[in-house]
Amino acid sequence: MFTDTYLPSRDGVVTSILLTKKELEKLGHEVFVFAPEPAAGGKREPGVYYFRSVGFKRYEGYRIPLFPTNKCEILKELEVDVIHTHGLLFMALRSMFAGRALKKPVVVTFHTMVTDAAKYYNFTPFPDIMVQRLMWIYLKRVLQRSEVVIAPTEAIKKELLASAPRMRRIEVVPTGVDSTRFRPGLDGTRVREKYGLIDKKVILHVGRIAWEKNLDLVLKGFDLLAKKHGDARLMIVGAGPAKEHYEKMSEAMGLKKLVTFTGFLPDDQLPEYYAACDVLTLASKFETQGLVGLEAMAMGKPVVGINYRAVAELIEEGINGYRFEEDPSSWMKAIELALANSKELGQNAIESASKFSLADETKRLVELYGFAIKAKADRVGRKD
Numbered sequence: 251m252f253t254d255t256y257l258p259s260r261d262g263v264v265t266s267i268l269l270t271k272k273e274l275e276k277l278g279h280e281v282f283v284f285a286p287e288p289a290a291g292g293k294r295e296p297g298v299y300y301f302r303s304v305g306f307k308r309y310e311g312y313r314i315p316l317f318p319t320n321k322c323e324i325l326k327e328l329e330v331d332v333i334h335t336h337g338l339l340f341m342a343l344r345s346m347f348a349g350r351a352l353k354k355p356v357v358v359t360f361h362t363m364v365t366d367a368a369k370y371y372n373f374t375p376f377p378d379i380m381v382q383r384l385m386w387i388y389l390k391r392v393l394q395r396s397e398v399v400i401a402p403t404e405a406i407k408k409e410l411l412a413s414a415p416r417m418r419r420i421e422v423v424p425t426g427v428d429s430t431r432f433r434p435g436l437d438g439t440r441v442r443e444k445y446g447l448i449d450k451k452v453i454l455h456v457g458r459i460a461w462e463k464n465l466d467l468v469l470k471g472f473d474l475l476a477k478k479h480g481d482a483r484l485m486i487v488g489a490g491p492a493k494e495h496y497e498k499m500s501e502a503m504g505l506k507k508l509v510t511f512t513g514f515l516p517d518d519q520l521p522e523y524y525a526a527c528d529v530l531t532l533a534s535k536f537e538t539q540g541l542v543g544l545e546a547m548a549m550g551k552p553v554v555g556i557n558y559r560a561v562a563e564l565i566e567e568g569i570n571g572y573r574f575e576e577d578p579s580s581w582m583k584a585i586e587l588a589l590a591n592s593k594e595l596g597q598n599a600i601e602s603a604s605k606f607s608l609a610d611e612t613k614r615l616v617e618l619y620g621f622a623i624k625a626k627a628d629r630v631g632r633k634d
Contacts, residue, residue, distance in 0.1 A: 252345040254337030255312060256285035258292050260514070261458050262541050263336050263361045266425040273426075273612040282328055284321060284341070286313035299324055301344070315340050322351050332357060332619045338364050342392050355397040355626035357618065359423075360406055363559075365389070366536050367462055390414040397622035400615075402539035403560040418625070423615055426608030427544040431521055434550035434600055438526025445510050447526065450483045451589055454527035454551075456520070456542040457534070459490035464533040464556070464576075469500055469509070471574075471581030476508050478582070487523055489514040524549045529571075529588045532561050533581070540564050547571075548603035552588045552595035554581070570599040 251271065255263055271281045286303035288294065301315035325333070325348055334357045335345035342358065349356040368381045376384075393399050393414040401407035402424045410420060442448050453472065457463055465486070472484045486496070486509065493511065500509040515523065524530070530546035532555040540561045543553045553571035555561035565571040568591075572584040588595060 251281060252284045252333065252335040252337055252341040252348075254286065254339055254341045256283060256288075256298065257295050258288055259312070262537075262539070265541060266359070266361065267336055269425060269428060269608060270612060270615065273608055274616070277612065277616065279616070282330065284325075284344070286315045286341070288313070301341075315344065319344075322348050325354075326352055330354060331623055334359070334619075336361055338362060338389060338392065346392065346395060353626070353630050355622035356395070357398045357400065357622050358393060358396040359400040359402070360393075360410060361402065361538055363406075363536055363538060386413055393417050397625050398618050400618070403563050405559045405563045406538045409559075419621070421614075421618060423611055423618070424539055424544075424606055425541055426606050426611040427541070427548045427603050428608055429548055429603070431517075432524065432545045432548040432603075433521075434548075434596075436521050436525040436549065438522055438524070441522050441526035445485065445512075447483055447485075447510075450481050451479065452527045452529075453482065453484050453554075453585060454487065454523065454530045454546070455484070455532075456487045456523070456530065456546075457532075459486065459488050459493040459496060461492050462534060462536040463490075463492075464535060465492070465496050466499070467533045467556075467576060467578060467581060468531060469496065469503065469505065470578035471585070472509070473503050473505060474578055474582045475585055476505065479586075482508070484509045485512065485523070485527065486510065487512045487515055487520075520545070521549065524551060527551060528592055529554055529585060531581070531585065532556065534561070535559060535576075537561050544603050544606055547599035550596040550600050552592055552599055554584045554588045564602075566598075566602065568595075570595055570602045 251267055253267055255261055274281050283298045285298055287300035289305055301319055302317040303313035303315045306312040306314050332355050333345050333349050335342050336359050345356055365382045365385045368378050394416050397418055399417050399420040400423045401410055404422055407420055407422050475482045497511055524546050530551050530553045532540055532543050535556060535558045537560045543564050546553055547570060553565055555565050555573060557573035557575055562573055565573050567573055572587050574580040574584040
């Protein structure tokens with residue numbers, strides 16, 4: 251598995267890799283991770299092959315592997331059967347070169363709408379629209395040269411087909427939810443007591459605190475909600491480059507006592523925080539799946555999400571949550587509906603999450619690996 255981000259950094263891609271790797275190993279497969287090296291002093295994981303890298307100043311935790319490497323030789327020695335890239339930028343290029351040199355199939359999972367991120371992290375002198383077009387030219391080639399492209403949702407599959415219609419094969423395989431960790435019935439009282447949230451209505455946001463997560467909309471919507479409902483509280487779990495900005499924004503809005511920024515939380519603490527909330531909200535238009543939404547649903551929590559892309563696909567209106575438009579008053583109304591119907595929505599949410607079995611999704615992935623291996627061997631054989 252090739253990836254642009256890995257531990258100690260945490261995001262949806264890293265979570266997906268860790269879950270999938272663990273499940274593949276349960277099935278008896280060997281999984282090797284190839285990742286950019288962490289920053290100086292960062293913990294290195296055993297069994298991971300690191301590329302010498304430099305930091306990307308505009309995106310904390312992101313590393314760029316610019317230097318020459320012997321990783322092709324290492325891959326050959328490991329006798330890998332398939333290369334699965336979870337990154338779309340530098341590591342995608344590395345994986346493509348390795349696949350070509352070793353005549354091994356490359357599978358790509360399209361985890362991140364990197365073109366959407368251009369306006370937030372564009373470091374070039376060129377306009378965002380030009381950068382986006384150039385990125386799609388590059389991405390199109392990566393996608394069309396892969397044996398299999400994996401989209402986490404139907405919404406993303408549709409977008410990719412519109413941009414790269416000549417892909418050899420594209421399938422929807424979402425990351426499954428770990429139902430052993432995220433399950434109904436867990437007690438969130440300790441978290442509520444810690445932050446003074448007993449008898450409050452708690453809206454939770456979980457994820458990397460970055461510009462593309464659209465937290466401006468959440469804070470503006472919560473401002474309206476708090477003026478109408480004095481017992482409403484907002485809890486924002488996570489860290490990231492925009493955390494300080496949003497802390498200052500909430501303070502400037504007079505919401506400092508009503509909004510809690512917990513900072514980064516270790517994985518083992520997350521279920522307790524989900525358990526402590528009444529509703530989870532997702533405002534990001536950037537998501538290709540919205541795994542935190544699935545985790546909340548698995549714990550019996552309704553999800554209120556933006557009516558866009560993968561988030562809209564996850565939410566069944568009035569069944570397991572509510573959708574909102576990109577407007578603070580729309581967000582507030584959706585939250586009010588979810589709070590008023592949280593018990594019924596929560597029960598339906600558990601059923602929704604049960605359809606995303608980690609074991610089943612991993613078995614589907616193994617089947618696609620088998621297809622990719624055969625398809626590559628057939629094409630190499632025809633060329634020979």
